[in-house]
Amino acid sequence: MDDKAMLMIPGPTPVPETVLRAMAKHPIGHRSGDFSKIISEVNANLKWLFQTQNDVLAIAASGTGAMEAAMINFLSPGDQVIVGCNGKFGERWADVAKAFGLDVQIISAEWGKPLDTEAFRTALEADSQKAIKAVVITHSETSTGVLNDLETINQHVKAHGEALIIVDAVTSLGAYNLPIDQLGLDVVGSGSQKGFMIPPGLGFVSVGEKAWQAYETAKLPRFYFDLGKYRKSAAKDSTPFTPPINLYFALHAALEMMRAEGLEAIFARHERHKQAARAAAKALGLPLLAPDENASPAVTAILPDGVEAEQIRSAMRKQFDIALAGGQDHLKGKIFRIGHLGFVCDRDILTIIGALEATLQSLGYERFTPGSGVAAASQQLQ
Numbered sequence: 001m002d003d004k005a006m007l008m009i010p011g012p013t014p015v016p017e018t019v020l021r022a023m024a025k026h027p028i029g030h031r032s033g034d035f036s037k038i039i040s041e042v043n044a045n046l047k048w049l050f051q052t053q054n055d056v057l058a059i060a061a062s063g064t065g066a067m068e069a070a071m072i073n074f075l076s077p078g079d080q081v082i083v084g085c086n087g088k089f090g091e092r093w094a095d096v097a098k099a100f101g102l103d104v105q106i107i108s109a110e111w112g113k114p115l116d117t118e119a120f121r122t123a124l125e126a127d128s129q130k131a132i133k134a135v136v137i138t139h140s141e142t143s144t145g146v147l148n149d150l151e152t153i154n155q156h157v158k159a160h161g162e163a164l165i166i167v168d169a170v171t172s173l174g175a176y177n178l179p180i181d182q183l184g185l186d187v188v189g190s191g192s193q194k195g196f197m198i199p200p201g202l203g204f205v206s207v208g209e210k211a212w213q214a215y216e217t218a219k220l221p222r223f224y225f226d227l228g229k230y231r232k233s234a235a236k237d238s239t240p241f242t243p244p245i246n247l248y249f250a251l252h253a254a255l256e257m258m259r260a261e262g263l264e265a266i267f268a269r270h271e272r273h274k275q276a277a278r279a280a281a282k283a284l285g286l287p288l289l290a291p292d293e294n295a296s297p298a299v300t301a302i303l304p305d306g307v308e309a310e311q312i313r314s315a316m317r318k319q320f321d322i323a324l325a326g327g328q329d330h331l332k333g334k335i336f337r338i339g340h341l342g343f344v345c346d347r348d349i350l351t352i353i354g355a356l357e358a359t360l361q362s363l364g365y366e367r368f369t370p371g372s373g374v375a376a377a378s379q380q381l382q
Ligand SMILES: Cc1ncc(COP(=O)(O)O)c(C=O)c1O
Pocket: 010, 011, 062, 063, 064, 065, 089, 138, 140, 141, 142, 143, 168, 169, 170, 171, 191, 200
């Protein structure tokens, strides 16, 4: 049957009908009064979602573009930066930093394990010359389903005093409580196809005052991603370049929906779905890659034993038209990932777990009592 596809990957995420309808319009002029009004409302709601009075700048880019902008606007060639690497995306930010000629120190952890906050403390305390200019952290490491302890690492950065903290919140923004102003996070990047419930194409960067000061002297080359241009335009309810207008329509509608649900309810929903997915995996005898204490609210990575991850994905796709994500790099073929980010409801979780049980049975995996996964998930959804 067509038109019943269910997207349960950690981005792109499902898009609500209201949002799809909002997008399905003829574009309007991006310098028109009507569009200025949309920009003004979108920017106000982005500040609400990011829990900040900082500028939250939207650029026509994916999350990687947002993170590139988050780094290059505040640093100069040869600057020392620390990058936390415990998965695909942390590694990507180290590559971006190297590509721009930064002096990169990597603090790594095994994929599936959280970053060791003490390693950040040690490195920052040892820097008596205050040469470290930034610390780049991936909050929710989507490739493994690990939520890094950003709060503690941020405290160590604050104690250092000089370094900026630059955060990849691509799959934590809109899923996990990230009070940017309260934590004093200098630069935070995210992307539209995740917790924002709209298609890919917009990247977001929140920039605080300390980062704007660094911007004044930063010498890395920038043009399209020059955030100063976006800031100037945002002050006039405008954008420096032609924006993806229909994505703004979508974002306008999605942010209204999020405001109606409320931040606390949104975070509680993601927490509930994380707990349900993890409880179900345990009941089904499926090992989880990330530890309970550092589990992402956006994605659950499962490392099956006694049944092939790719067979599960392929059977789920064929029989139920449910898309799950696979592993990346060395985890390819070893894990599968359930995305529960954005426009996901309790019913979706029960559907996934029910379909997963049926799939496991059809693959001859018998290490569970039929119904136990659904029962464990339902208990968390009470
Ligand atoms: C944590 C994280 N950072 C960065 C990215 C990259 O975003 P994009 O693919 O939109 O460039 C992703 C995408 O999945 C992500 O999950």
